[in-house]
Amino acid sequence: MPGTDLSLLVDAALEAGKIASRYSGKEAKRWEKPDGAGPVTEADLAVNEMLEDTLPAARPDYGWLSEETEDSTDRLDRSRVFVIDPIDGTRSFAEGSRTWAHSLAICENGVTTAAVVYLPQRDMLFAAATGQGATLNGDLITVTDTANLTEAQVLAAKPNLNSTHWRGGQVPDFGRAYRPSLAYRMALVAQGRFNGMLTLRPSWEWDIAAGDLIIREAGGQCTDRFGAPLRFNNPQPKLSGVVAGGQLLHTKLSAALNPDSSGIPGH
Missing domain, CATH: 3.40.190.80 (D-Maltodextrin-Binding Protein; domain 2)
Incomplete structure (x- = not known):
């Protein structure tokens, strides 16, 4: 299942990149969320709408948690749940920078089993599924360690x-x-x-x-x-x-x- 779920997330992330890239960050409509929760742009909302239409339709038994969707306790009764940030780094996006990402995950019983972080303006798609390693644009990646x-x-x-x-x-x-x-x-x-x-x-x-x-x-x-x-x-x-x-x-x-x-x- 994680492998199949990963393909679903990759396809959704690529589509999210197409949608977000249609907006010019500095010209996109922008609002400040209540209680100092930070900015949101029309690009965030457009990406979220596509993802919320697409992903739950493909996995109707999965719950839904997204930064740009009003939260519901319904997700707590689901063993699997989508955990989504339509655009992570909204301030960066609104300033016209390329350093923002789509962050898409599926978690099962609290543990992430499939994940994508996609930066369309940098052509970087990071992906992982349980037991399958992590990749950047299809190539395996690994951490570099130091004890110092x-x-x-x-x-x-x-x-x-x-x-x-x-x-x-x-x-x-x-x-x-x-x-x-x-x-x-x-x-x-x-x-x-x-x-x-x-x-x-x-x-x-x-x-x-x-x-x-x-x-x-x-x-x-x-x-x-x-x-x-x-x-x-x-x-x-x-x-x-x-x-x-x-x-x-x-x-x-x-x-x-x-x-x-x-x-x-x-x-």
């Missing part, structure tokens, strides 16, 4: 370097880079271009469900900030951040983090 934090290249937003996040206030001296799309950051780790990534704030499931499987199938490890495996289709679809990378680096990063989240900014 000072040699590691890690994707992380600057607030993650606040000393309160780290054990004893000691921030590791790793190389830091950043990409606007969380799904893309995870895919880049799977590709081996960066050794790891982390985000220490609560994270929406649709941003990370696809990247989780792609990293694991590329030989890496992906957990929340406290070292617990990621589980999806929760009543509140938010998880306690993400720490990901090769096995050795993941161990080092996790050990360096402050295990007590109380009083940590943004947590």
Whole structure:
């Protein structure tokens, strides 16, 4: 089933790329969501409409969770569920950048079994299915690992370097880079271009469900900030951040983090 599901997601992602690419980011109509939830554009909504029409029709017994669809508790009664971000990196899209992605996943009993992260403007399609490895444009990819934090290249937003996040206030001296799309950051780790990534704030499931499987199938490890495996289709679809990378680096990063989240900014 994961292989068949993956073909379904790949086809849907390619169609999503065609739809989104018809819009010029800076000219696309844009609105701000309530409660500071960030922007949404007409491209997000057009992609979401296509996906919501297409995917559940192909798998009518699967549940549905998408950033751009009002959530329903119906999904909680389904063993399999689509977890979708029509456009991850909407701010980037609206600014006219190419660094945004479609993030599509299928999860079974809380675990991602098929996943696609597609960047149409960069012609990069990352994909994975359980037990089948991870690919970029059809070629197998694998993580690059290091046990030395000072040699590691890690994707992380600057607030993650606040000393309160780290054990004893000691921030590791790793190389830091950043990409606007969380799904893309995870895919880049799977590709081996960066050794790891982390985000220490609560994270929406649709941003990370696809990247989780792609990293694991590329030989890496992906957990929340406290070292617990990621589980999806929760009543509140938010998880306690993400720490990901090769096995050795993941161990080092996790050990360096402050295990007590109380009083940590943004947590």
